[in-house]
Amino acid sequence: MPEGHTLHRLAGLHDSRFGGHRVRVSSPQGRFAAGASRVDGAPFERAEAHGKHLFHFYGPEVVHVHLGLYGTFTEFPLPPQEPRGQVRMRLIGPDTGTDLRGPTACELLTLDEVTALRERLGPDPLRADAEPERAWTRISRSRTSIAALLLDQKILAGAGNVYRAEVLFRHGIAPYTPGRDLTEQQWKLIWDDLVELMADGVRVGRIDTVRPEHEPEAMGREPRQDRHGGEVYVYRRANAPCLVCGTPIATADLSGRNLYWCPECQS
Known part of the structure; x- marks a missing residue:
């Protein structure tokens, strides 16, 4: 299972590539279709990590990802090719895209639900607000x-x-x-x-x-x-x-x- 530094590295990568832009979000596999449709076309505000959890913020709604043992993000250039394999979530920005496969969790949360999840976690050595x-x-x-x-x-x-x-x-x-x-x-x-x-x-x-x-x-x-x-x-x-x-x-x-x-x- 990826350790916390991997999630913070992903958060920084996604922040730099998608932050401040309206993005296209889809679920080629279909398992995240309802959640993807809610944020598709919305501004990608920022990405954050807490421990082994990754969060994509779209105003009042947040995509929460936990990679688990098998989850991976695969970056790709534009224009995108047809998805290969079981792509849970596809995210396309102005210059590049990424496919998420095999996560333990990929779900849409409210800001209150994100707060509740984070309160269940211990302090993260990579966060400035850690206690x-x-x-x-x-x-x-x-x-x-x-x-x-x-x-x-x-x-x-x-x-x-x-x-x-x-x-x-x-x-x-x-x-x-x-x-x-x-x-x-x-x-x-x-x-x-x-x-x-x-x-x-x-x-x-x-x-x-x-x-x-x-x-x-x-x-x-x-x-x-x-x-x-x-x-x-x-x-x-x-x-x-x-x-x-x-x-x-x-x-x-x-x-x-x-x-x-x-x-x-x-x-």
Whole structure:
């Protein structure tokens, strides 16, 4: 599932391409036909993201998209070709268009419904209006492991499996540590690091978490070869030597997601 930086990157792209213009909105597949007809021809005011949710604002109505595991946007030049595959929503602006396929959600909401949805989400490290103390209040009272808490979108919005594994490694925190055993200083370091790492993900379009001294060039090692891209410490590196201490990276299932950590650096 795409992590929060991907949605913020999409919001910026759609803002730059469609913002301030009247756009054509359709649903070639038909599943979003009623919603598309409501905003077709309306001015595209702006796009925003909160966690893993994307919002297209058209005055009092908002198109809400959650990509889920399989959703993707595909950009295309004008004039548009006939849609291929199951296109849930087609958006055409003055110079370019985009097709949405396979989302978990593509629906029309009111502004009040958007507010209610966002109130159910935790703070997003990529939003200027984020309130990290809201997340800390819940984490500091919880017996649940910090690894599980960081993936709970009601507590922290946007971080996924990669950022979860990497930020815990970067701060030497054992993943099974109960939230209430964390110090407030540790939480502040986690939050500030996510703000920086995820903003970098928006800029470059991939997740890089290793410090300069552990880059391939600095260590004389081969770059990481993985479909997720980016240089990381532990994510999807099970049994490979830790880049810092050489200990084999451990993995386990936690709440249906693969967890990765270094038993030595995060002891």
